[in-house]
Amino acid sequence: MLKKNLLPISFSAISFALLSMTCTPVVAQDSRQTIQSNLQATRDYYAQLIQGSHSTTSAARPRLAELTMLMNMLPKGGDIHHHYSGSVYAxxxxxxxxxxxxxxxxxxxxxxxxxxxxxxxxxxxxxxxxxxxxxxxxxxxxxxxxxxxxxxxSTLDYGNHVQHQVPPDQHFFNTFGYFSGIAKYSTNQGLQILKQQAKAENQQYLETMLKSAPVTDHPELSAKIDALGNETNIETLHQAWAQFADFLQNDPQAQKRITDYVNEAKQDVAGIDDDEFSLRIQSYVSRNSSLSRTFSGLFAAFSASQNNPLIVGVNIVGPEHGLVALRDYRMHMQMFAFLKQRFPKVRLSLHAGELSLGMVQPEHLQHHIRTAVQIAGAERIGHAVDLIHEAAPDQLLAEIKQRDVALEINLTSNEFILGMKPDAHPVALYLRHQVPFVISSDDAGVSRNNLSHEYVLFASRYQPSYDTLKATVFNSIRYSFLSDADKTRHIQMLTQRFHRFEAAAAKLALSLKHTKQP
Known part of the structure; x- marks a missing residue:
C-alpha cells in the first residue's frame, strides 16, 4: 500500500521539487526551470493575496476577490468527506x-x-x-x-434572521427531512450533476456517503443486543454480536439485501468515472438507531465493502450529540472493532468529535476521537473539532500523527452547526503540530457553498503557506480510500494539473506587475 505520509502537511521547496520530478516524466532542464519559476511566482502571488495590503485606517486583510478567483482555479484533488443527499442543491x-x-x-x-x-x-x-x-x-x-x-x-439566509428560528444545528439536520422523499429519485442523475460541478472547480475525485446499508431483523437476537448496556463486559458483547453476525452471514434474506445494495450502487455510479474523474462510495449507518439496527447495518456495510473496489469504506452518521448517539457511542466503536476482525480489509472513516463545549456534558467531549482511533481503528476522522477538550489532548495529537490518521476539516458546517468561530477552530492547532488533514465540503447543497469556498476560508483565515496549501490538496488523494494503482494515477494527474495551474498563476501575477494597484 502506498505510504500516506509521503507528503507531510509542511515541507520545503526542495522536497516539493523532488516530488514533482518523481511524479512526472523526465523533462528537459529548461522545462524543469520553468516549472520551478512558475512555482515560485505562484508562491509569491499567493502570499501577496493572503497578506493583503495595509492602510492607515485598518489592519491588512486578504484580498478576497482575487483569492477566491485563485482558489477557483486551484486543482482540488478530492473531496473525501461528502454526503450525497446534502450536496445536491434544492x-x-x-x-x-x-x-x-x-x-x-x-x-x-x-x-x-x-x-x-x-x-x-x-x-x-x-x-x-x-x-x-x-x-x-x-x-x-x-x-x-x-x-x-x-x-x-438549506441554510440560505439563516444568518439574516434572529427571531422565530430553531437552533442552527437542528435547522441543519432538519433540512434532510424536507428533500429525503426525492433524494433517491435518480441517484445517477444526481451524481452526474455533482460530477460536473466538481470538474468545473478542478476536482478529480469524489468519495461520497451515498446510501445507508440495509438492515435485517431477528426478533430474538435483536432483543438480546438491545438489552446490552455500557456496563456489559466485552466477552458478553462479542458473544451476542457473533450470534447475530452468524445469522446475518447465513440468512438468505439478509444476504440478498446486501447483494441488492451492492448492485444498486453499481447502477448508481454507471458512467460516472472517466479519464479525468473518479467516484467511490462509503457505506454508512445511523448512530441514532437501536443497537441491533446499528449492528445489522454495520454488518451489511462491512460485508458490502470487503473486497469491493467501488464501496471503499464504512462510516457512521447523524447528530453526534443525539441522546442515543451519546449513550451508545462506546458500544458503536466496539462494534466497529469487532467487525473489523471479521472483515479486515474494510477501511474506516468515522464522524467523531463533531461537538463543542456546552452542546453536551463535558465528559462526552473527553473521549470520542480517542475511542474512534484507538478502539474502532479509524484511518480518518470526520470533523474532529473537540480534540482540544479530550483527555490528554497533547498525547492524542501525538498519537494521531504517529498513526498517520487524517482529519477531515469542514469549516462551513463546523461554524454553522457548532458555532465554531474561525479563531477557535483547531485546524490552526493541526497546522502548528503538523497533524495530517484534508479540506472537504460536507454538505454543500445544504450549506449553499462548494469545495473552492472551503479553500478560500482555509487560506484567508489561517494563511497557510502555498506549499502547505498544496500539500493539503495532495492529502485529499493520499488519504483517500482509492486503490494503490488509482492513487498513483491520481497523484500523477494532480501533479500535472498543478504545473498548469502554476503556469496560469505566474502569468496572472506577471500581468499585475504592469498594472497600477489601487
Missing amino acids: EHYLDWVAQRGFCIYRDNDAVKKQERLKIETRPEQLVETNKNCLKVDAIRKDNFLYRELLMAW
Whole structure:
C-alpha cells in the first residue's frame, strides 16, 4: 500500500521539487526551470493575496476577490468527506419533484398528516382535490413561498434572521427531512450533476456517503443486543454480536439485501468515472438507531465493502450529540472493532468529535476521537473539532500523527452547526503540530457553498503557506480510500494539473506587475 505520509502537511521547496520530478516524466532542464519559476511566482502571488495590503485606517486583510478567483482555479484533488443527499442543491431536487409529478404542501394540517414545505409522494394524495399541495411551477411563481422553501431546505439566509428560528444545528439536520422523499429519485442523475460541478472547480475525485446499508431483523437476537448496556463486559458483547453476525452471514434474506445494495450502487455510479474523474462510495449507518439496527447495518456495510473496489469504506452518521448517539457511542466503536476482525480489509472513516463545549456534558467531549482511533481503528476522522477538550489532548495529537490518521476539516458546517468561530477552530492547532488533514465540503447543497469556498476560508483565515496549501490538496488523494494503482494515477494527474495551474498563476501575477494597484 502506498505510504500516506509521503507528503507531510509542511515541507520545503526542495522536497516539493523532488516530488514533482518523481511524479512526472523526465523533462528537459529548461522545462524543469520553468516549472520551478512558475512555482515560485505562484508562491509569491499567493502570499501577496493572503497578506493583503495595509492602510492607515485598518489592519491588512486578504484580498478576497482575487483569492477566491485563485482558489477557483486551484486543482482540488478530492473531496473525501461528502454526503450525497446534502450536496445536491434544492433547485435540482425541485426539478425532480416536478418530473415525478409530486407536490409540496403549502400549509400544515395535522389531521391529514400534511406538513408545510414537505414533499407528498403518496399516489392517493396526488389528486386535484388536494388544494393544499402545490406543483413545483406554482411554487416557483410565488417568490415568497419559493424563497421560504429554499430557506427551509438549506441554510440560505439563516444568518439574516434572529427571531422565530430553531437552533442552527437542528435547522441543519432538519433540512434532510424536507428533500429525503426525492433524494433517491435518480441517484445517477444526481451524481452526474455533482460530477460536473466538481470538474468545473478542478476536482478529480469524489468519495461520497451515498446510501445507508440495509438492515435485517431477528426478533430474538435483536432483543438480546438491545438489552446490552455500557456496563456489559466485552466477552458478553462479542458473544451476542457473533450470534447475530452468524445469522446475518447465513440468512438468505439478509444476504440478498446486501447483494441488492451492492448492485444498486453499481447502477448508481454507471458512467460516472472517466479519464479525468473518479467516484467511490462509503457505506454508512445511523448512530441514532437501536443497537441491533446499528449492528445489522454495520454488518451489511462491512460485508458490502470487503473486497469491493467501488464501496471503499464504512462510516457512521447523524447528530453526534443525539441522546442515543451519546449513550451508545462506546458500544458503536466496539462494534466497529469487532467487525473489523471479521472483515479486515474494510477501511474506516468515522464522524467523531463533531461537538463543542456546552452542546453536551463535558465528559462526552473527553473521549470520542480517542475511542474512534484507538478502539474502532479509524484511518480518518470526520470533523474532529473537540480534540482540544479530550483527555490528554497533547498525547492524542501525538498519537494521531504517529498513526498517520487524517482529519477531515469542514469549516462551513463546523461554524454553522457548532458555532465554531474561525479563531477557535483547531485546524490552526493541526497546522502548528503538523497533524495530517484534508479540506472537504460536507454538505454543500445544504450549506449553499462548494469545495473552492472551503479553500478560500482555509487560506484567508489561517494563511497557510502555498506549499502547505498544496500539500493539503495532495492529502485529499493520499488519504483517500482509492486503490494503490488509482492513487498513483491520481497523484500523477494532480501533479500535472498543478504545473498548469502554476503556469496560469505566474502569468496572472506577471500581468499585475504592469498594472497600477489601487
